[in-house]
Amino acid sequence: TLTAAAQARSKSRNRSKSQNRSANSRLSAADFAFGETLGEGSYSTVMRATYLRTGQEYAIKILDKNHLMRKEKMHVALAEKNALVKLGAGHPGIVHLHWTFQDDWSLFFVLDLATNGEMQTRISRLGSLSLTCSRYYAAQIVDAVDYIHTKDVIHRDLKPENLLLDNAYRIKITDFGTAKIIEPSERANTFVGTAQYVSPELLEKNETSKSSDLWAIGCIIYQMIAGRFAFQGLSEYLTWQKIKSLDYSFPDGFDPDAKDLVERLFARDPLQRLGAGLPGGPNGPEALRSHPFFASISWSTLWTDPVPPLE
Ligand SMILES: NC(=O)c1nn(CC2CCNCC2)c2c1CCc1cnc(N=C3C=CCC=C3)nc1-2
Numbered sequence: 001t002l003t004a005a006a007q008a009r010s011k012s013r014n015r016s017k018s019q020n021r022s023a024n025s026r027l028s029a030a031d032f033a034f035g036e037t038l039g040e041g042s043y044s045t046v047m048r049a050t051y052l053r054t055g056q057e058y059a060i061k062i063l064d065k066n067h068l069m070r071k072e073k074m075h076v077a078l079a080e081k082n083a084l085v086k087l088g089a090g091h092p093g094i095v096h097l098h099w100t101f102q103d104d105w106s107l108f109f110v111l112d113l114a115t116n117g118e119m120q121t122r123i124s125r126l127g128s129l130s131l132t133c134s135r136y137y138a139a140q141i142v143d144a145v146d147y148i149h150t151k152d153v154i155h156r157d158l159k160p161e162n163l164l165l166d167n168a169y170r171i172k173i174t175d176f177g178t179a180k181i182i183e184p185s186e187r188a189n190t191f192v193g194t195a196q197y198v199s200p201e202l203l204e205k206n207e208t209s210k211s212s213d214l215w216a217i218g219c220i221i222y223q224m225i226a227g228r229f230a231f232q233g234l235s236e237y238l239t240w241q242k243i244k245s246l247d248y249s250f251p252d253g254f255d256p257d258a259k260d261l262v263e264r265l266f267a268r269d270p271l272q273r274l275g276a277g278l279p280g281g282p283n284g285p286e287a288l289r290s291h292p293f294f295a296s297i298s299w300s301t302l303w304t305d306p307v308p309p310l311e
Pocket residue numbers: 038039040041046059061095111112113114115116117118161162164174175176177
């Protein structure tokens with residue numbers, strides 16, 4: 001039998017060999033065939049790509065390291081990665097991060113590909129969505145955002161442009177570049193978000209919390225049904241004025257249940273918003289799911305039910 005020393009030597013040789021193997025088989029851009037550009041950000045480009053080994057298609061977010069360093073935004077890229085890792089593959093309504101790798105110039109995030117583009121494009125093309133469609137997508141957004149919040153992540157820039165549609169036309173929430181991992185009771189305080197979806201507390205106290213995402217959901221439900229923004233001024237400043245003064249109204253014929261739901265999400269006090277309370281409490285996420293607008297939704301089969309025709 002081998003002496004202890006010889007056993008140790010052979011074990012270390014095997015370990016280094018396996019490390020070499022993992023080093024050799026570590027992912028690189030050469031493992032992918034890159035296709036069309038899907039989106040451009042200030043520090044990133046998102047491209048369609050095929051993993052050559054399996055033929056599987058992904059969306060790869062490529063972040064420019066020099067640019068991130070120069071603009072001191074490397075922490076933003078790492079925060080996005082940490083949020084994506086924390087969310088894992090735990091929910092069908094979130095774009096999942098499969099792998100990351102880097103080279104001298106870029107960071108690469110290999111993400112799910114949502115082949116049917118943005119919800120925004122659908123709303124623009126159709127003008128607005130039918131009540132059935134709006135209800136279905138509102139339920140998927142509520143379900144996915146509730147999952148994000150259970151992981152103590154807040155998205156902070158929910159809007160139809162960041163609601164993608166996968167090959168089955170189900171929702172995939174994306175772009176966690178503005179997301180924040182918070183302590184359960186903590187509030188975040190850096191300014192982010194898109195004018196029409198920003199909450200009053202962010203404008204008035206530079207604070208965001210999970211409840212800021214609920215406000216944005218109210219804006220999105222309003223927009224899907226009405227085919228226009230709930231808060232829209234002739235300038236960003238005037239839009240913000242309307243938000244701070246809760247200056248909005250519903251078009252004639254707006255579904256009464258949807259109207260009641262949107263009004264409860266547009267509560268000025270973040271804690272009063274429907275679903276903003278602690279899970280299991282009187283105003284927890286359950287209170288939002290059980291709103292009459294969602295009466296016909298089967299939450300347990302929401303992600304396997306057939307998708308209503310997009311109209
Ligand atoms: N910023 C991102 O993380 C990101 N950006 N995009 C494309 C953007 C285009 C503008 N609106 C926001 C999304 C993506 C991702 C994640 C991962 C991701 C996965 N699939 C797609 N798919 C698209 C298909 C057609 C048109 C646009 C996007 N896009 C992305």
